[in-house]
Amino acid sequence: MGASSRLSPWTAHCHISRSFWAGRPCWSVAPMVATQPTPSRVLPFEAIPRSGHNAWLNLYHFWRTNSFQNLHYIMQKNFQRLGPIYRETVGTHDSVNVMLPRDAAQLFQSEGIYPRRMGIDAWIAHRLLRNHKCGVFLMNGEEWRADRLILNKEVINPAGTLKFLPFLNTVAEDFVDFMHRRVRKNTRRLLTIDLRHDLFRFTLEASSYALYGERLGLLEESPSPESLHFIHAVETMLRTTLPLLFIPPGVMRWANHKLWQDHMDAWDSIFKHADKCIQNIYQEFCLGKPRKYSGIMAELLLHAELPLDSIKANMTEFTAGSVDTTAMPLLFTLFELARNPHVQTAIREEIKAAEAHGPKELSKLLNSLPLLKAAIKETLRLYPVGITVQRYPTQDMVIQNYCVPAGTLCQVGLYAMGRSPEIFSDPELYSPQRWLSKGDHSFRALGFGFGVRQCIGRRLAEAEMTLFLFHLLRNFKIDTVSKADIKTVFGFILMPEKPPLLTFRPVD
Numbered sequence: 001m002g003a004s005s006r007l008s009p010w011t012a013h014c015h016i017s018r019s020f021w022a023g024r025p026c027w028s029v030a031p032m033v034a035t036q037p038t039p040s041r042v043l044p045f046e047a048i049p050r051s052g053h054n055a056w057l058n059l060y061h062f063w064r065t066n067s068f069q070n071l072h073y074i075m076q077k078n079f080q081r082l083g084p085i086y087r088e089t090v091g092t093h094d095s096v097n098v099m100l101p102r103d104a105a106q107l108f109q110s111e112g113i114y115p116r117r118m119g120i121d122a123w124i125a126h127r128l129l130r131n132h133k134c135g136v137f138l139m140n141g142e143e144w145r146a147d148r149l150i151l152n153k154e155v156i157n158p159a160g161t162l163k164f165l166p167f168l169n170t171v172a173e174d175f176v177d178f179m180h181r182r183v184r185k186n187t188r189r190l191l192t193i194d195l196r197h198d199l200f201r202f203t204l205e206a207s208s209y210a211l212y213g214e215r216l217g218l219l220e221e222s223p224s225p226e227s228l229h230f231i232h233a234v235e236t237m238l239r240t241t242l243p244l245l246f247i248p249p250g251v252m253r254w255a256n257h258k259l260w261q262d263h264m265d266a267w268d269s270i271f272k273h274a275d276k277c278i279q280n281i282y283q284e285f286c287l288g289k290p291r292k293y294s295g296i297m298a299e300l301l302l303h304a305e306l307p308l309d310s311i312k313a314n315m316t317e318f319t320a321g322s323v324d325t326t327a328m329p330l331l332f333t334l335f336e337l338a339r340n341p342h343v344q345t346a347i348r349e350e351i352k353a354a355e356a357h358g359p360k361e362l363s364k365l366l367n368s369l370p371l372l373k374a375a376i377k378e379t380l381r382l383y384p385v386g387i388t389v390q391r392y393p394t395q396d397m398v399i400q401n402y403c404v405p406a407g408t409l410c411q412v413g414l415y416a417m418g419r420s421p422e423i424f425s426d427p428e429l430y431s432p433q434r435w436l437s438k439g440d441h442s443f444r445a446l447g448f449g450f451g452v453r454q455c456i457g458r459r460l461a462e463a464e465m466t467l468f469l470f471h472l473l474r475n476f477k478i479d480t481v482s483k484a485d486i487k488t489v490f491g492f493i494l495m496p497e498k499p500p501l502l503t504f505r506p507v508d
Ligand code: O4T
Pocket: 001, 137, 238, 316, 317, 318, 320, 321, 322, 324, 325, 385, 386, 387, 388, 389, 455, 457, 492, 493, 494
């Protein structure tokens, strides 16, 4: 989601060539993919159902009712009211929204080799003001592709992932020790807590170790204040991003709004922390090349295929982008396993069976835990971190029998898709097993996006979550008092409105 559905001047900064879509009028273009029944007559773009007609009235209504944080519920209601495709205009944000897997498939088939999602003008404004380079999240076009292909080798390709698995495993084991220490302090040998802050510390500790090859010490008794300040800064930055998506930064800066100040300060803290980690590694690196693998950043420096400022920009994105986006799905998974004890038991059985065959090297271990991996997929179905996947089609398309011109911002509503009875049977049921059954699951698990522009942190996040749950479930039974659904809010990532209280009891 961004402030403008067309490229804005801000986006010129991150070397985004203004791409003028040479779209021909839609009706002259044969439908891209014949996945739709041959239409009797393609309907024009203007005929797409709309959720409210006046863009500025919609924005005022959104702002007044603080609807930003209920965007996922609003989209779900809009689909129920208007059907599987609708158009939404809030302020300058104009998008076509779809939710069916086959429409998502069609969208991805027309994303081209330089797929684009909405830029985030407030983020780009910060880079501009502080003269920072952008990482691949904010870049587009040829520059994006060149950097992305180099980063893929160390961050998402199997060969790269294999190298940082042991680092994540060590941190996951340390987290379990951290929990045992606290359980032992309780006379009743159980621990009932809001695990949110501990999960942020785990994800930051794990991703920093994989990225920089250095431990931050966040799982010890007294973690460093600057690391805790960094975690708070990421949370503040994400929370203040949401309202800024709909307001041009120029207006915000002019109004010198507290929101803008908080956003800038949060970014400055994020860059300061990441810079410190980067300086440490760079210093050691210059003093002597590491003999063995010591994290993603060292590998990027060693291969020297990217200039240092590009490495720094991307390491900052990876560091900050791997905290909340991995911690929240873990929290939702623990909550669902706590209120679905039969699922929790089945996964614990799978873990015991995997261990029965003796110690395996980590990637083999992860491949022997299909139900546990399916549990993460099931969590992302019900609680998709980003709630939408965005693309701009590079050619005119026909979706649900409507003309969608090239260059239109299209969003796949993941929250609505994940809870639609037309797509998932018993959608309210937390049932990881559903992903292991036969049947067509294509374009139904889009929590990390899709294709060449999918979340570059996907494998890091999946490995972190799987290893964390593997070690935690081996050692603790998880319970929760309240079995009721948790209300979620969208603060640029999906999170619980009130964090669930979880009880941990050591497995004898
Ligand atoms: C964008 C990114 C990587 C920086 C600071 C990031 C974050 C963050 C993120 C990672 C998924 C998402 C979803 N949003 O636009 C929730 C923080 C960069 N990131 O949280 Cl410098 N994975 C965001 S979306 O990608 C749909």
